[in-house]
Amino acid sequence: MAEANDTDVMMSYHGDFPKNDRKSSRYPFCIVWTPIPILTWVLPFIGHMGICTSAGVIRDFAGSYFVSVSTAFLDVDKVCGNGAATWDKAVHDASEEYKCRPHNLCFDNCHSHVAMALNLMRYDNSTSWNMVNLCVLSLTHGKHVSWAAFLKTWLPFVMLSGVLATFILTFNLQ
Numbered sequence: 001m002a003e004a005n006d007t008d009v010m011m012s013y014h015g016d017f018p019k020n021d022r023k024s025s026r027y028p029f030c031i032v033w034t035p036i037p038i039l040t041w042v043l044p045f046i047g048h049m050g051i052c053t054s055a056g057v058i059r060d061f062a063g064s065y066f067v068s069v070s071t072a073f074l075d076v077d078k079v080c081g082n083g084a085a086t087w088d089k090a091v092h093d094a095s096e097e098y099k100c101r102p103h104n105l106c107f108d109n110c111h112s113h114v115a116m117a118l119n120l121m122r123y124d125n126s127t128s129w130n131m132v133n134l135c136v137l138s139l140t141h142g143k144h145v146s147w148a149a150f151l152k153t154w155l156p157f158v159m160l161s162g163v164l165a166t167f168i169l170t171f172n173l174q
Contacts, residue, residue: 090121
């Protein structure tokens, strides 16, 4: 997972729980997303995802048999269930499960880890969280933490698209 300053999209919880603290890199009750260099430049909706505990510590499935405790953050607007204890238990249980799994870029990956945590806590009264709806949620409801983070995510894609469009137009107009 990237450092907090490199985090691009956040979803923050609003309520009587601790607030996001960028200076100490703590993002309680958040799903975090950050770009993956080169891959995100080509497909800007693909990135790395993690989930934070109620204390703001980020847990992310970073590789085969490894769940890291990191610092970075994405905005969920409510906690369903029994609050912080339910949230933390679900994040812990999902992390323990994913410590025993190999990482697969396309199927059993960081998005699956977050989906499992949300399913275990029955977030939004649902047990049907998956990679696809988390990807759509982060793309449509995620918030960039800064203009620099926005540019880090989208500028390489725009530049590559511009170069490709210029190349295509140059050779098609001749």
